Amino acid sequence: MKRYAVTEFGRPLCTLVEDDPVPRGTEVVVALERCGVCHTDLHLREGHYDLGGGKRLSLAERGVSPPLTLGHEILGRIAAAGPEAGEVGAGRRVLVYPWIGCGSCHRCRDGEENLCAAGRCLGVHRPGGFAEQVVVPHPRYLIDVEGLDPSAAAPLACSGLTAYSALRKVGGDPARDWLLLVGAGGLGQSALALARALGHARVAVADTAPDKRARAAALGADLVLDPADPAARDALLRLESGLSAAIDFVGTAGTAGFALDALRRGGRFVVVGMFGGEIALSLPLLPLRALTLAGSYVGNLGELRDLVALVRAHGLTLVETETVPLARAEDAMRRLAGGTVAGRIVLAHGGQPAHGG
Template identity: 45%
Template sequence: MKSYQLIDYRQPLEPVELATPSPQGSELLLRIVASGICHTDLHLIDGGYDLGQGRWLSFKDRGLVLPRTPGHEIVGRVVAAGPDATAVAKDKNYLVYPWIGCGTCPACKASDEHLCAQPRFLGLQRDGGFSDHVLVPHPRYLLDIGDIDPKAAAPFACSGLTTFSALKKAGPAIQHSEVVVIGAGGLGLMCVHLVKLMGGKGAVVVDIDAGKRQAAIDAGAIAALDGNAADLRAQLQSAVSAGVHVVIDLVGSAATASLAVDSLSKGGKYILIGLFGGSIDIPLPTIPLRALSITGSFVGNLAELMELLDLAKSKGLPSFPTTPCSLHDANDNLRRLHDGKIIGRAVMIP
């Protein structure tokens, strides 16, 4: 099979020809139909995360072994199944849940595999979707997308799931106050659409890129503010009707975190998703005095992905912008993503 693999950190992916695996036990082999390109793929190539103050979280130090095929937003068709796999139709397109855990720890037993301390995530610990085939360990990780276009469904596995789970953490506040969304990349635009699908009041978006701000308006944002504006905090307070009660930060830099914490009203929720990196200094008494909630949100569980897919089927698919491309253009599109040149999602069609 043809794959693009990371051989060395901070180097371009390399095209390789690998033996197509034969599924064992409960495994299934899928022929990939569509595979999204995500910022997490860039973090994998970088080899970790910037923790601020000169600190670095290294994938290598945490046991991740190269080479590895990136990619975790996958739609495919089953072409072979192991002897212990339950029957799965071979004429359907399936969205793959990639956030697979060890299966035995407390998080996995609580159906929160995405929080497993010994994960087996596709595209990170296991080979993923930058290929023409992928091996999935069990049929329960396959979700029938029905008539949904595979290019539109693939981003649900990360972009959609991540923002959906964050909005659920925000709770009923999204129904009576605007959600401030920092970052109008793939996740930000998905979040704008999902706020509407979930019955929310609407989204106010902050981004430094004029093209992405326009994309947010096109997606239905109430307002899209320039993240570099000198009076950004004042603009933000004017754009919401009754104070900032929910901020979803899809960038996760020192600047965006400071903006979020400083802007929140009493009782507000700051939900941090982005992994750009860095650190901030927060006066601790202000957290209880303002009754702030600061919550990290990492992708979501299998049940939430099922719920999201059902929502899309029942209420209509978000008009999320996707750009189809070839597997052979993987490195070019990773560079474009790094440079902020992609609106929505680039989705590879092997």
Template identity: 40%
Template sequence: MAATQHAWAVVEHGKPLQKIEIPIPEPTGTEILIRVTHCGVCHSDLHFWEGFYDLGGGKRMYVKDRGATLPRAPGHEIFGTVVKHGPDANPKTVSVGSSRVVYPWVGCGKCGRCEDGDDNLCVAQNIRGIFTNGGFAQYITVPHARYLVDCGNVNPSVACTFGCSGLTVLSSIQKLKPLRPEEPVLLIGAGGLGLACIAMLQALGHKNIVTADISAEKRHAALDAGTTAVMDSRAEDPVKEAIQAAGGPLAGAIDFVCSKQTAEFAMASVGKGGKVIAVGIMGGEMSLSLVPFTFGSKSLIGNITGTPQHLRDVAEIAQSGKLSPIPITEVPWDQANDALQELHAGKVTGRLVLIH
């Protein structure tokens, strides 16, 4: 094996990715070396490329303040092939040549959160594509076999998305529980996550889904995916339209955008006891009238990705045949810059996946 690899990397925030040569990491301890074959292109990759998050009120949180350094190969929706084991890894757990989805939200492995299996809540994460190189590189390591999940015969271009969009939507839906199949749910945003959520809700037996998006093309994609109704979130009275489409106040809402406008729309649309799950990171601030919030016994819950168990559960649901695949557009790995810019321009329906 060669000693070096190529990676499409952020060398300067906001500037085109550069193809750089970096060492192929040598797996140590229980680490496993993966040859990346597929990598989804996610909106979180865009935020990393831009270098900041909008906190509202003119304030920003910079990725460097999270401890991220450059150059860095982004990409966290990773599918690849096992190449080599570290000296303490058990080759019988996952053999060389096996293809697996990577869980990218790796925790420190030592804290209480990690011991409970909640790597996504660890305060010392080593996320692939942010704090260490991700799937825009040719090779990555994972710290342990437990972060590799078998998806059987699921198309690798679909399976790679389970590491972010798949596990995130399952985690978000579970936060809405208890939720009866007929109770209406509002989804804001019909991008890759929104379409994945429609598919997951259907797989779990939910039958009343209202999807809001500003794009007519994405609303059409949501209808194709099986949502019950669609609406333009820029409507004159979006709350009224959402409630009418649902047949009454919403039991819950999942906001895959999370701007000031969408967050306030979601909160106003849910009925008494309703829950709003905040997933997107477009950013900003929202206004919240506290008395109606209390009288309505409403909940606003943040959701950051999901756990390794969520990924295993998504893989199981997908292999059962119940989970419809989202629209996938495969893009050659050398067109990583074009893929990122298409996403930045809002031209993507479903998910772009880089093929190595």
């Protein structure tokens, strides 16, 4: 089998050829059909996150080191199972939950494996989906997606799940309160579709790119703004009942400042994006404005199951996808880094024709 891996941080992906995996214990081997390409893959290839102020979070110091097979939006068919995996349904099409924890800490026991301090995530600590086959440690991480378009379903494991989990944190009255989504790329598009399905009736979207603002308007945003426009903040401050919540899918000092300045008293700010930077906060203003600040990191297994059910029930397609062959993984990464991807690039393997979606 072939896998496309980071063999040195900051360098292009390399093609590795090795024996096909043989599952042990509860392991399940999934033959890849689709794998989404995510901005997190870019951070992982570089080997660090920008924390602002000249500081970096080194991934090597957190147990992530080459060779590293990227890819955590994994969809495929069950090819083989270990002797302790039970009946898994060979040939069944499944979406893989990649945010796997240690399995024994209180976070994992409470169903919050994505928050485990000793995570063993696919595409981060374990080999991920930029490969022809993927080893999943237990069948409980497999979600049936028969009947769903595979290119549209693969990004549910990260892009869709991240948007869904963040939306569940905003609180308030979705039928009445205004919600701001900062960033109209793949995550923002997913969040807009999901917000409607969850009953949010007043949704504003902000993005500095004209084409992304146009896309958000075409997808039905009630208000579309350019955060670089000085009038944008005033437009949010004039909203009836004020801005109740904002989700930042970019995560820079500029986007955070824009959202925080526009929130009404008692508002909630949820940060998802990790493009980097830092902000200065006046501590007295937090209680005086009664603000709630929260980070949201992907989502848990239960949320992914709920998300797939929601997508089925509403017939949703969360984000525009472009499907390209797995062998073009490096090209897909370069395009994503260059900012030329409108929605989500999805890598394909297993004989499916490449196409735009």
